Each structure stands twice: as C-alpha cells, then as structure tokens.
Amino acid sequence: MPDLSIDFCGVRSPNPFWLASGPPTNTAYQIMKAFDAGWGGAVWKTIGDPIVNTASRYGSIDYKHERMIGFNNIELISDRSIETNLREIAEVKKRFPRHTVVASLMVESKRQTWHDLVRRTQDVGADLFELNFGCPHGMSERGMGAAVGQVPEYTTLITGWVKEAAKIPVIVKLTPNVTDVAHMAWAAKQGGADAVSLVNTFNSLVAVDLDTFAPRPNVGGYGSHGGYCGPAVKPIALHMVSSVAKHPKVGIPISGIGGIGNWQDAVEFMLLGSTSVQVCTAAMHYGFRIVEDMIAGLSQYLEQKGLASPMDLVGKSVDRIRDWGDLDLNYKIIARIDESKCIGCNLCYIACEDGAHQCIAAAERPAGDLRHGALAKHVPRILEDECVGCNLCALVCPVPDCIMMVDVTNGRKPMNWRTLQQARGKNPQCSVEELLSRGAGTGD
Amino acid sequence: MHTGPKLSAEQLEENFADINPPLTPSMALEEASRCLFCYDAPCIKACPTRIDVPQFIRQIVTKNLVGSAQTILSANVLGHSCGRVCPTSVLCEGACVLNVEGKKPVEIGRLQRYSVDHVLGRGIPVLKPSGDNGRRVALIGAGPASLACAAELRQMGYATVIFDAKPAPGGLNTYGIAAYKMRAAEALREIEMIRQLGVEIRCSVNVGTDIPLAQLERGYDAIFIGVGLGGTENLGIPGEELHGCRDALSFIEDTKISSLAEVQVGRRIAVIGGGNTAIDVVTAARRLGAETVYMIYRRSREEMTAFDYEYELAVADGVSFVWQAMPVRILGDAQNRVYAIECVRTQMQAGNGSGRAFPEPIAGSEFQLEVDMVVKALGQKSLQFLRSIPGLGLEPGRVVVNAESMQTGNPRYFAGGDCVNGGAEVVDAVAHGKRAAQGIHSALEASRKGVAHA
Numbered sequence: 088m089p090d091l092s093i094d095f096c097g098v099r100s101p102n103p104f105w106l107a108s109g110p111p112t113n114t115a116y117q118i119m120k121a122f123d124a125g126w127g128g129a130v131w132k133t134i135g136d137p138i139v140n141t142a143s144r145y146g147s148i149d150y151k152h153e154r155m156i157g158f159n160n161i162e163l164i165s166d167r168s169i170e171t172n173l174r175e176i177a178e179v180k181k182r183f184p185r186h187t188v189v190a191s192l193m194v195e196s197k198r199q200t201w202h203d204l205v206r207r208t209q210d211v212g213a214d215l216f217e218l219n220f221g222c223p224h225g226m227s228e229r230g231m232g233a234a235v236g237q238v239p240e241y242t243t244l245i246t247g248w249v250k251e252a253a254k255i256p257v258i259v260k261l262t263p264n265v266t267d268v269a270h271m272a273w274a275a276k277q278g279g280a281d282a283v284s285l286v287n288t289f290n291s292l293v294a295v296d297l298d299t300f301a302p303r304p305n306v307g308g309y310g311s312h313g314g315y316c317g318p319a320v321k322p323i324a325l326h327m328v329s330s331v332a333k334h335p336k337v338g339i340p341i342s343g344i345g346g347i348g349n350w351q352d353a354v355e356f357m358l359l360g361s362t363s364v365q366v367c368t369a370a371m372h373y374g375f376r377i378v379e380d381m382i383a384g385l386s387q388y389l390e391q392k393g394l395a396s397p398m399d400l401v402g403k404s405v406d407r408i409r410d411w412g413d414l415d416l417n418y419k420i421i422a423r424i425d426e427s428k429c430i431g432c433n434l435c436y437i438a439c440e441d442g443a444h445q446c447i448a449a450a451e452r453p454a455g456d457l458r459h460g461a462l463a464k465h466v467p468r469i470l471e472d473e474c475v476g477c478n479l480c481a482l483v484c485p486v487p488d489c490i491m492m493v494d495v496t497n498g499r500k501p502m503n504w505r506t507l508q509q510a511r512g513k514n515p516q517c518s519v520e521e522l523l524s525r526g527a528g529t530g531d
Numbered sequence: 532m533h534t535g536p537k538l539s540a541e542q543l544e545e546n547f548a549d550i551n552p553p554l555t556p557s558m559a560l561e562e563a564s565r566c567l568f569c570y571d572a573p574c575i576k577a578c579p580t581r582i583d584v585p586q587f588i589r590q591i592v593t594k595n596l597v598g599s600a601q602t603i604l605s606a607n608v609l610g611h612s613c614g615r616v617c618p619t620s621v622l623c624e625g626a627c628v629l630n631v632e633g634k635k636p637v638e639i640g641r642l643q644r645y646s647v648d649h650v651l652g653r654g655i656p657v658l659k660p661s662g663d664n665g666r667r668v669a670l671i672g673a674g675p676a677s678l679a680c681a682a683e684l685r686q687m688g689y690a691t692v693i694f695d696a697k698p699a700p701g702g703l704n705t706y707g708i709a710a711y712k713m714r715a716a717e718a719l720r721e722i723e724m725i726r727q728l729g730v731e732i733r734c735s736v737n738v739g740t741d742i743p744l745a746q747l748e749r750g751y752d753a754i755f756i757g758v759g760l761g762g763t764e765n766l767g768i769p770g771e772e773l774h775g776c777r778d779a780l781s782f783i784e785d786t787k788i789s790s791l792a793e794v795q796v797g798r799r800i801a802v803i804g805g806g807n808t809a810i811d812v813v814t815a816a817r818r819l820g821a822e823t824v825y826m827i828y829r830r831s832r833e834e835m836t837a838f839d840y841e842y843e844l845a846v847a848d849g850v851s852f853v854w855q856a857m858p859v860r861i862l863g864d865a866q867n868r869v870y871a872i873e874c875v876r877t878q879m880q881a882g883n884g885s886g887r888a889f890p891e892p893i894a895g896s897e898f899q900l901e902v903d904m905v906v907k908a909l910g911q912k913s914l915q916f917l918r919s920i921p922g923l924g925l926e927p928g929r930v931v932v933n934a935e936s937m938q939t940g941n942p943r944y945f946a947g948g949d950c951v952n953g954g955a956e957v958v959d960a961v962a963h964g965k966r967a968a969q970g971i972h973s974a975l976e977a978s979r980k981g982v983a984h985a
Contacts, residue, residue, distance in 0.1 A: 151564035151592055152557075430631035437570035449571070456577035457621040464631070465573070485567050486632060 089389045091127070091382065091397055095362050096256035096281045096340055098214045100187040102127035103353065103397050104381050107344050107365035108191040108217065108260075110162065111375070115175035119182060124375035125382050128187030130284075130365060133164035133219045134172045134208065135193040135231075146293035146303035146313070157319035158368045159293035161304060161311050163225045164193055169204070173211045180212035187363075188212070189258065193219040193231050196241070198248045205252040215255055217342075218246065220275075221262035221287025223314045233287070236262040239274035246278025256281035258342060261331075264290050268327045269334040276337055283331060284342035284365065286324045288314025317368040321346030325359055332360025332405045348377065350384030357397060358404035416507060417499040417523055420492040421474040422446075422481060424466060428489035431465035435480035435490060446473040447480060500526025536798055536820030543791040546818035550711045550844075551615065551641055559645045563591040566637045569628055574639060577626035579962035580607035584623055584639055587646060599646035601657045607965075608658065608682040609675050611651055611721040612704050613958045614644030615713045618807075618838050622958070651720060660729045664688035666975055669751040671738045674702020675957045676948025677757035678722065679964030680971075681730040687972055692731045692751075694742065699788075700732045702759055703949075704957055706784045709811040711818065715787045739916055748943060753971045756920075756930065756939070756946040757964065760911035760954055766803060770861025771907075775869035779804070779812045779908035786815050797904030799823040801872045803858055804908030805835035810845050812906050817848040824850045825900055829857040829877050829890040857890065859897060861905055871899045911954060920944060929953050936970030937963060945971055 091102040105128035106112050106121055113132045121129055140162055148157040165172055180188055190213035194200045205216065219226075220236030227233040235241045242259065249257050259275035261268055263286035272283045292312050294303040302310030324345020331337055343361025347353055348369030356364045369377055385397060394400065424435070436449040449467040456462070469480075481490040502510075502523055510522045538546070554562060566588040574584040583602050590599035603610035619625070619640040627636030650657050666689050670677040673695035681691040699705055705718040726732060736742060747754055763778035765771060775797060785794045796819040802812045805828035816824045826845065828835055831854050835842065845852075856874040864870045876896035879888040913928050924931035924940030930950050932938060937945045947963025949955065 152561040153564075430628040431569075431573065432567045432628045433570035433572075434567060452571045452573060452576050454576040454581075456579075457625040458618075462573060462577070462626055 088386050089395060089397075091385060091389075093127075093362055093396075093398055095187070095342070096215065096258075098187060098256065099185070100127045100363060101185060102382060102385075103357065103361075103363045104378055105129055105187060105189070105342065105363050105365045106370060106375075107367040108133050108189075108219065109367040109371070110160075111367060111370045113165065113167075115179050118179050118188070121370075121375045121378075122179075122183045122186045125378040126186075126375065128189060128214075128363065130189040130191050130217050131165075131172065131176060131213075133191040133193045133222070134169055134204070135164050136195075137166050137168055138163040138225075140166055141304075141306045143304040143306065147317070148293060148319070155317060155368070155372050157293065157315060158317035158371070159291045159304070159313045159315045160288070161224050161306075161313040164219070164222065169207070173207060176208070176213055177211040180214075187214050189215040189217050191217040191219050191260070192249075193222065193226060196230055196235060196245060198251075201245065201248045202252040205249055209253065209255050213255065215258055215282075216249065216253060217258040217260050217284055218249060218280075219260050219287075220245070221260045221285075223262060223264055223288055223290045224312055233262040233264055236260075236271060236287070237265055239271060242271060242274040243278035246275050246280050250279035258282040258284050260287055260344075261285040261327075262287045263323065263327055263345075267330075269330040269337065272331040272337045272339075273334060276339055280339060282340040282342060282362075283337070284344055285331065286320070286327050286345045288316045289320060289323070291315030316346065318346045318348060321352060321355075325355060328356060328361055329359040329405060329408050332402055333408060348372075350381045350388065353381060353385065354388060354400060357400040358402070359408070360402045360405050362398070362401050412504040415501040415503055417496060417502050417526060418494075419496050419499075420476040420494050421471050422469050422476070422478075423491050423493050424469055424480075425489050425491065426466045428486050429464070429466045430486055430489075432485060433465070433467060434483045434485065436467040438479050438483045443477055443479045444473065444475050446470045446475065499524060502526050536796065536822065537792070538820040540790075540792055543819070547710045547786075547791060551644075553648060554638075554641050554645045559591055559642060562638050563588045563642055565629070566592075567628065573626035573628060574623035574637075577622045578607075579622075579956075579958045580613075580965065582606040582610070582623075582643070588637065588639070588642055591642060591646060596646055596649040597655055597657065600650040600655075603643055603647055604650075604657050607958065607961050608679050608725060609704070609721060609957060609961050610643055611647045611724075612675070612708075612713060612718055613961070614640050614647055615717070616704075616708050616956075617958050618840070618956060620840050621838060622956075651724060656724075656727065658682065658686060658724075658728055660685045661688035663690060666690070666752045667692070667750065668753045668755060668971060669694065669747045670755040670757060671747075672702060672756070672758035672948075672950075673697070673700035673722075673732055673734070674757055674759050674948055675704050675960035676759075676964040676967070677702075677755060678704075678725055678730070679961040680755050680757065680945075680947065680968045681964075682725050682728055683965050683968030684971065685728045685730050687968070689972075690731075691729075692733060694736045694738050695732065695734050696737045698735050700734055702757075703780075706787050707780055707808075708787070708957075709783065709815060710786045710791070711814070739919055744920060752975055754944050755964075755967055755971065756917070756923075756944055756950060757948045757960070758914055758916065759949040761914040762912055763907050764909040764912055766858055766861075766907055766909070768858055768860050770863055770869070770872075773861055773863040773867050773869045773905075775903055776861055776905040777907070779808045779906055780911070782906055783808070783811055783815065786819070791819065794819055796821050797869075797902065799825075799900075799902045800904040800906065801825045801827055801858075801900055801902040802906045802908055803827050804910075805830060805837060806908060806910065807837045807841050808910075809908035810837045810841040812908050813845050813850045814848045816904075816906070817850060821904075823902075824848075825853050825902065826850050827853040827856055827858060827872075827874060827900075829855065830879070831855055853900070855890065856898075857892060858905075859892075862899070869903055869905055871901045872905055873897055873899045911949075913950065917950065933970070935966070936973060937967035938970050938974060942974070 108130040144162040146159045147155040222232030259280040340362045343356030344365040439447040484490040587599040587602040623639045624636040670693040701718045862871040875892040877890035922941040930946045945967040948960035
C-alpha cells in the first residue's frame with residue numbers, strides 16, 4: 088500500500104484527509120473517534136468567544152429522492168469556552184501525536200486579542216492555525232469572519248498580526264463570497280500566510296417552506312442567510328482552488344474544501360492544486376467511516392497510476408486549465424450513438440432539439456404494446472454534418488457509454504481564438520472558415 | 532355440493548389482501564425518481580388511453596399530486612381501476628425503456644394508483660363538467676366503456692344517462708375483477724367520482740324490457756352500447772347440469788358481492804379454460820381454501836392466452852395444471868352432485884390454411900379426476916339483446932363499428948368495450964368509450980350544422 092502521508096507547510100500528516108472545521112470537529116471525543124476511523128487531520132471547530140446558537144440551524148436541498156445534495160447552516164463558531172477547547176486539543180495531541188490538529192481561530196479584530204489566542208493555542212500543541220476569515224453568517228455581522236475575508240486589506244493586516252505571534256504555520260481560510268478569490272489568497276500571502284484553505288461556505292438561502300412561507304432553517308418562523316456547502320458546490324470550489332493555484336504571485340500550499348465526499352473528489356482537488364483536502368458535509372451525512380474508502384480508493388488509484396505519494400498528484404492538472412482563447416478551435420468531435428446500447432428514451436433527441444443545436448433526428452414512435460408483438464426499438468440518429476460536438480446528448484444519455492464523442496479533427500492544424508484574431512488582422516479578405524482550415528501560423 | 536373448506540375470516544382477508552399494496556410517499560418518490568422522463572415515451576404509446584405517463588410521474592416528484600391525478604384521469608377516467616388491474620407488464624411497464632437495459636421497469640401502475648388514491652381518498656374533484664349543451668346521450672350497460680364514454684361526454688356538456696341491468700354499476704369492473712386485485716367498493720368509489728361529474732346511472736333497469744329501445748331513441752340524440760358479453764360458453768358435455776358445476780363469472784362475482792366466508796367452494800375443483808378468467812378462478816379457489824385445484828386446458832402451457840404474470844400467480848398459489856386435456860363428461864352421485872370429471876388427452880392438429888392449430892382428442896386416453904366442483908371459464912357468448920337493434924351490424928361474437936368513431940351500422944348507435952372487441956382489458960374499454968364520445972360528438976355536431984353524415 089502506498090504511503091499516503093503528506094507534507095503540508097512542513098507538517099507531516101498521515102494522509103491528506105482532514106475534517107474541516109465544523110460540527111464534526113466540535114469536541115475531542117469526535118476528533119479522536121475520527122482519528123481512530125482513519126482521518127489524517129482535523130481542523131478544530133473555530134475557537135473564539137463562545138457564542139449562543141439558534142434552533143434550528145441546518146437546511147438542505149434534496150434532488151428527487153437523494154438527500155442533502157446541498158447543505159446550509161446558520162450555526163456559529165464554538166459555543167464552548169476557549170479553555171475547554173484548548174484543554175481538549177492538548178488531550179488529542181497527547182493521544183495522537185502524529186495526527187494533524189489544526190486550530191481554527193476567530194476573534195474580534197484587535198491585535199492584542201489575536202496575539203493572546205495565538206499564543207495560548209500554540210502552547211497546547213496545535214500543529215497549524217487556520218484563520219476563519221470566511222464564515223458568512225452571524226459572525227460577519229459582528230465584524231469577524233467574512234467581514235475580514237471580503238476586504239483584502241483587513242485580510243493582510245490580521246494575517247500579519249497572527250504571524251507576529253505564531254510559531255507554527257498559518258493557514259488563511261478564504262471565503263468564496265468575493266469577486267476574485269485568488270486576489271484574496273494573494274492578500275493573505277501579503278500578510279505572511281503560509282497556506283490558504285478554500286472554500287468556506289457560500290452565502291445562501293436554502294429553501295422557503297411553501298406552506299408557511301418561512302425560510303429554512305426556520306427559527307420561530309424566521310430565518311437568516313447561511314453558508315452553503317455539500318456536493319452541489321464542488322464544481323465552484325474546484326474552479327476557485329484552481330484559480331488560486333494558477334495565480335502567479337500566490338504559490339503557497341492549498342487545503343481544498345467544498346463538496347468533497349469520496350476519494351475521487353479528493354483526487355480532483357489535489358490535481359487542481361490542493362495538498363490536503365477537508366471534508367465536513369459528507370461526514371455530517373454519513374459519519375467518520377467514509378474515510379475508510381477514501382484511504383482505500385486513493386491507495387488503489389495511486390498504485391494504478393504508478394505514483395508513490397499523493398504529493399505527486401498535487402497540481403498535476405493546473406496547467407491543463409487555460410483561458411478560453413487558448414483552446415483549439417480546430418479540435419472537432421461529434422456524437423455517435425451505439426445502437427446496441429440505446430434504450431430509445433429519446434432524451435438525447437429532445438435535449439439537442441430544444442436545448443442545443445438540432446443535430447439529432449428521431450422518427451415518431453408508433454403506438455403498440457406487447458400484447459400485439461414485440462415493440463420496435465427506437466434509436467435516434469445523429470446528423471453528423473450538423474453535430475457541433477457540444478456533449479449535451481452524451482451528458483443526458485442515461486446509459487453508460489451509449490453516446491460517445493468521437494474525434495473527427497481531420498488533420499487540421501490547431502488554431503485558437505488568439506491566433507485566429509491575429510490571422511484575421513493580417514488576412515482581412517479571408518473568411519473565418521478559410522483561416523481555420525489553414526490552421527495556426529496563417530499569414531506569418 | 533359438499534361443504535367446502537371454511538377458513539377463518541382473518542385468514543380469508545389475508546389470502547385476498549391487495550396483491551399490489553399502495554406505495555408510501557417515500558416509496559413513491561423513490562420509484563418516481565427512476566423514471567427517465569422519456570420523450571415521445573413508449574409507455575404512452577403502449578397505453579390504450581394514452582396517459583402521459585412521464586408527465587404524471589414527474590408530477591409525483593414535484594409533489595403536485597392533484598396535477599398528477601389530473602394528468603391520469605383526463606386521459607383515463609377509470610385511472611383508479613386501471614392502476615390496479617391493468618396488465619402493465621404487457622402495456623406501459625412492458626414498454627418502459629429500462630427493460631431494454633435489463634433493469635426493472637418503473638412501477639407505473641402502482642405510481643398511478645398512488646396519485647389517484649390521493650385525490651379519490653380526499654374527495655378532491657379533478658374533472659369538471661361543461662355547461663349543458665342541450666343534447667342527451669343514453670348509454671346501455673354501466674361497465675368501463677360506458678362510464679368512460681359518459682364521463683367524456685359530460686365534460687363536453689352532454690346530459691348522459693347510463694342504464695344497467697345489475698343492481699350496482701361498473702359491470703365486470705365491479706363484479707368480475709379478482710378480489711385480490713380490487714374490491715368492489717374501490718370500483719364503486721371511482722364510479723361515485725364519475726357520478727359527481729353529473730353522469731346519471733340507473734341500475735336494475737333492463738333496456739329492451741323495462742325501457743323499450745324506441746323510448747331511448749326518442750329521448751336521446753345518440754345511444755352508446757357498452758353491454759359487454761353474455762354468459763359463459765357451455766362445455767357441451769354430459770353432466771353440465773349437475774350441482775357443483777358452474778360458470779367462472781358467477782363464481783368471481785360471488786367473491787365480490789358476498790363476504791368471502793360465504794362463498795361456496797369445493798375441496799377439489801376442476802377449472803376448464805386457459806385464459807385470464809380461468810386464472811382468476813383457480814387463484815380465488817385456492818385462496819378460499821380449496822385443497823386441490825386443477826386447471827384443465829386443451830392446449831399447452833405456451834398456447835394459453837393468460838398473461839405470463841397471471842400464470843405465475845397460479846403457480847405460486849399451488850394450482851395443478853392439466854395441459855392438453857379436455858373434459859368429456861362430468862360424473863354425478865345419487866344426489867346429482869359432481870364427484871368427478873372425465874377428460875381425454877389431446878394432440879394438436881394443423882389448422883386448415885392459416886388457421887390456428889386445434890386440439891384433437893386422443894382416443895383411449897380418457898382419465899378421471901375426482902372433484903366436487905367444476906368451473907367453466909371458456910369465454911363469454913355475445914348478448915342476444917344486440918339482435919333486437921335494427922341495422923347494428925354483427926359479426927359472430929362482436930358488434931361491428933367504425934374504428935375511428937365507434938359508430939355502428941345504425942348511425943344512432945355507437946358501441947365499445949367487450950361487445951366490440953370480444954373481451955379485453957378495462958383500459959381497452961375505456962379507450963373505446965373515449966373514442967366513441969368523440970365519435971358521438973362529431974356526428975351530432977355534423978348533424979347540427981346540417982352536414983350530411985355517413
């Protein structure tokens with residue numbers, strides 16, 4: 088079995104799977120149980136002045152009969168005293184010295200207050216700090232959390248205060264509720280951050296009850312915006328992680344967060360630049376045991392890819408993310424239906440016809456039932472000359488590998504939008520099609 | 532007849548419990564979520580009434596159950612019954628594309644029941660009558676075809692009166708469906724919804740005797756014939772008159788109108804026939820406590836007309852099948868009670884020309900089965916009553932109609948259901964009734980506008 092350990096800012100962690108700061112990391116009891124289950128690290132539920140929470144606190148969205156594909160909370164930071172949390176951190180580190188304990192901190196924006204908490208926390212043995220500049224609800228109304236993380240200057244300033252006192256590495260947790268999260272990562276680095284973690288939750292109003300008109304979660308008939316996470320946010324989080332990884336002036340480790348629930352999600356975050364990954368919603372849904380398959384799946388994947396360490400995955404796909412203008416306009420694929428696999432649902436037809444480019448034909452199905460003989464199979468037909476290669480039919484097709492996108496590039500030399508624009512400038516008399524058919528280098 | 536087995540009331544209720552119990556909301560959501568929402572879906576095309584199945588299932592997912600029921604009932608006013616009794620495995624579910632992938636089809640029938648139960652159970656009116664258009668249609672027979680035709684006509688503003696000879700409406704839907712599929716009360720509940728549309732139903736009225744046809748012709752602009760079929764065909768063998776020899780439909784009817792404990796059943800029973808009705812009898816007999824039930828069919832298992840799932844049901848109920856045998860005579864004791872049935876083995880003879888091969892007795896292969904009850908399930912004869920209508924157009928066993936309009940040879944008369952197709956499903960009768968309503972409407976509109984109508 089490959090060694091899954093990672094190096095995060097010089098801290099060795101048994102594996103890249105950490106529990107994110109949240110309800111699963113509220114107590115030593117939970118974190119020790121999680122470490123027993125196999126988690127490599129845990130970010131303690133944010134420590135600060137204890138708060139009082141509401142009931143209820145969570146809301147979710149379901150898709151058909153799938154529960155909690157998106158999850159929302161209005162819970163605040165730890166409701167337990169700083170002393171209790173610090174005592175329990177010490178207990179955990181004593182029992183699990185090799186596991187990674189990250190202390191998440193949030194206090195009022197005063198230099199001395201931050202210095203005090205930083206010193207007290209590192210003295211009990213935490214491995215890393217994570218500064219919660221991202222909580223989008225409740226705490227931000229009090230000038231903390233996202234109220235800091237949404238202003239680059241505050242982020243730089245307060246990170247700087249922490250670094251003045253910190254002897255262990257400092258991660259800044261970024262809020263996604265900004266225009267450009269990579270700029271905020273840069274701001275954190277300006278303040279001396281050793282790493283960033285992202286994303287925190289998205290501003291959200293998860294649902295409104297159609298009978299009572301009250302929002303969910305419902306607190307005595309009222310609600311408040313909360314933080315959204317879970318499987319539904321993963322693509323947005325992946326984009327944000329990749330934008331930080333690609334930012335030329337950031338260049339510090341990333342702990343990826345946002346909808347991760349299994350080893351495949353984790354690998355995607357790592358390929359786009361995360362060194363560790365953090366999980367919360369999936370653990371809230373299914374418990375700590377999900378880590379077993381995360382470990383087994385990642386090990387199996389690394390072996391299959393012939394890689395010695397998960398560190399080899401970190402950032403491997405970052406260079407594959409390009410500006411749209413760099414993509415080859417001469418790369419051509421079209422859809423092809425495997426008639427032997429087609430079940431005749433016509434979803435590809437109607438998706439293409441109403442929702443895309445009218446490149447699939449389907450004859451009307453005759454009426455008939457099994458009392459009167461076998462039902463004729465009904466396979467739509469791709470109009471190959473019309474097909475623009477958009478993928479929609481393959482995406483809606485319910486049968487695996489029934490619709491494949493096949494390469495019909497036809498030997499044309501690559502040409503992207505940038506090179507096309509240059510060629511157009513030099514050859515105003517030529518049509519776009521002529522320029523594309525000649526490929527890059529046209530007119531040089 | 533010998534006094535048959537007596538099971539406890541609890542045991543009988545258990546034996547006749549709903550074969551396809553209702554879905555819970557959670558089960559319905561999960562099952563509905565399996566529907567792919569096909570475009571130009573084959574389940575719609577396989578439904579004789581063209582229910583927009585993907586649409587009503589999607590409406591279950593979006594928790595619009597009233598809309599879902601509306602989608603169903605606007606296409607099939609007997610959607611409540613059909614959700615329970617349709618042979619879905621050869622109709623909508625048989626056509627479900629998931630079958631092609633080797634998956635279990637969406638349970639369309641049970642989902643349909645889920646939606647319709649929601650509105651029927653709460654008395655939510657889904658269909659609405661139109662304002663009266665001043666025209667009247669009489670319907671003979673209160674079975675599925677007439678009910679569907681009348682409901683459709685009411686929604687177009689026609690006054691409709693259904694006449695039925697039986698004390699309760701519904702025809703075979705009330706009297707002839709296996710009790711474990713649907714109890715009579717369920718059929719009547721659905722008819723109540725149709726009544727609430729303003730459809731008038733007069734029971735215990737024999738058209739032709741209690742009301743002369745001429746009176747109907749004078750009082751109504753058109754007449755729909757939905758009389759179904761007549762009595763069970765006879766075996767034409769000695770002993771048919773013995774006590775303990777009866778026909779399938781009256782036996783099934785007993786299980787529907789009496790309490791199950793009161794239904795007379797033998798200990799050892801022979802049922803003659805290989806259709807779905809024969810299955811209804813053998814399963815009912817076993818569930819009533821009969822110890823041995825023979826199903827005697829003159830052809831082979833492969834040739835029986837019962838649906839596969841019906842056959843499987845009989846297998847599961849422990850029925851003994853006697854293939855390729857036909858009854859020769861029924862033997863009675865001194866009190867004229869059935870005590871045995873004598874059969875003869877058959878072999879298939881090639882039909883003349885393109886005809887179906889037919890079974891011939893094998894001389895000398897006679898054998899006897901000791902039974903105390905014989906039930907004939909040989910199909911039904913057509914009703915003599917139909918001959919009293921001038922110019923109707925009759926073929927052996929059925930009324931001839933224009934397939935588009937369901938108009939008969941007599942332009943005042945339209946027909947549908949078993950009397951036209953010779954006996955099929957409830958859903959086929961509903962499709963006929965709907966089509967006939969359109970046919971009646973077109974014909975009356977045409978005559979109102981003074982257009983000559985063929």
